[in-house]
Amino acid sequence: ATPTALLVGTGRGAQTGILIKGPEVLESTRKVDTIVLDKTGTVTTGRMSLVDAIAEQGTDRTDLLRLAGALEHSSEHPIAQAVAKGAAAEVGELPTPEDFANLEGKGVQGVVDGHAVVVGRESLLADWSQHLSSELVARKLAEEQAGRTVVVAGWDGAARGILVVADTVKPTSAQAISELKALGLTPVLLTGDNEAVARQIGAEVGIDKVIAEVLPKDKVDVVAGLQGEGKVVAMVGDGVNDAPALAQADLGLAMGTGTDVAIEASDITLVRGDLRSAGDAIRLSRKTLATIK
Numbered sequence: 329a330t331p332t333a334l335l336v337g338t339g340r341g342a343q344t345g346i347l348i349k350g351p352e353v354l355e356s357t358r359k360v361d362t363i364v365l366d367k368t369g370t371v372t373t374g375r376m377s378l379v380d381a382i383a384e385q386g387t388d389r390t391d392l393l394r395l396a397g398a399l400e401h402s403s404e405h406p407i408a409q410a411v412a413k414g415a416a417a418e419v420g421e422l423p424t425p426e427d428f429a430n431l432e433g434k435g436v437q438g439v440v441d442g443h444a445v446v447v448g449r450e451s452l453l454a455d456w457s458q459h460l461s462s463e464l465v466a467r468k469l470a471e472e473q474a475g476r477t478v479v480v481a482g483w484d485g486a487a488r489g490i491l492v493v494a495d496t497v498k499p500t501s502a503q504a505i506s507e508l509k510a511l512g513l514t515p516v517l518l519t520g521d522n523e524a525v526a527r528q529i530g531a532e533v534g535i536d537k538v539i540a541e542v543l544p545k546d547k548v549d550v551v552a553g554l555q556g557e558g559k560v561v562a563m564v565g566d567g568v569n570d571a572p573a574l575a576q577a578d579l580g581l582a583m584g585t586g587t588d589v590a591i592e593a594s595d596i597t598l599v600r601g602d603l604r605s606a607g608d609a610i611r612l613s614r615k616t617l618a619t620i621k
């Protein structure tokens with residue numbers, strides 16, 4: 329192996345928007361057989377928008393938008409940004425929360441207009457004994473089966489409504505997945521979102537294996553678990569909460585459109601944020617290795 333050949337390989341990668349951290353990374357690309365893909369921001373655009381807000385009977389829809397929107401305005405999460413933006417567009421200026429806390433991978437809680445408000449996954453509200461009516465449970469399920477993400481809002485001890493948020497699959501994701509399969513890799517979709525949404529997004533892009541409802545801190549355990557089964561794992565992610573999993577993976581690939589923390593934890597950066605570059609990176613690296621053997 330000559331170091332020159334490795335440099336040529338990494339240099340060519342740079343021209344195509346693929347940054348490889350060092351020549352030692354190439355070797356890892358040869359053995360990988362499984363590729364774990366984060367859903368939001370990696371397979372999907374992560375640019376979400378609020379498409380519906382449905383209040384429980386007896387709750388004013390404007391209050392639902394106002395209280396949930398005010399709380400979400402303080403969160404950076406793509407779901408939160410969509411809710412806050414959609415709410416403000418409909419009800420105007422949102423109040424500033426008197427208190428706010430982010431519950432990583434679960435939702436947000438705080439005080440708005442004197443009400444103790446919580447917005448997040450259904451299980452978070454259930455922990456506080458706030459349950460949706462059977463009508464809204466059914467509506468939530470139907471939206472999720474259509475691939476939309478639904479969060480629940482509650483205040484003063486009861487669930488008050490649901491917020492429906494839509495994210496879109498990136499136009500290149502399906503092609504990217506089929507290219508990864510052609511390279512002999514088994515794709516796995518990993519997300520904190522629920523099973524129904526994950527299955528629908530998986531079906532849209534051609535991923536059969538989905539691992540859903542995984543808390544941010546547990547993503548690293550999923551990668552380690554697959555490694556424990558003897559898999560050699562590549563992971564593609566974009567978020568701060570993907571960083572430990574990207575570092576744990578045998579080959580970590582970060583979307584260049586993602587956070588610095590994810591990029592730092594990775595071996596390869598896909599500058600363009602186009603998932604097709606993942607297959608290109610692996611193919612290019614393997615080819616470079618072949619020329620120097």
Ligand code: ADP
Nearest residue numbers: 368403405408433434435448449479519520521
């Ligand atoms: P992903 O793994 O798809 O990037 P996260 O781990 O960030 O998603 O979040 C997992 C789930 O937690 C979301 O699908 C949502 O139900 C809930 N959640 C997280 N943050 C928020 C928030 N700010 N507002 C409402 N729900 C949230």
Ligand code: MG
Nearest residue numbers: 366368369567
């Ligand atoms: Mg993400």
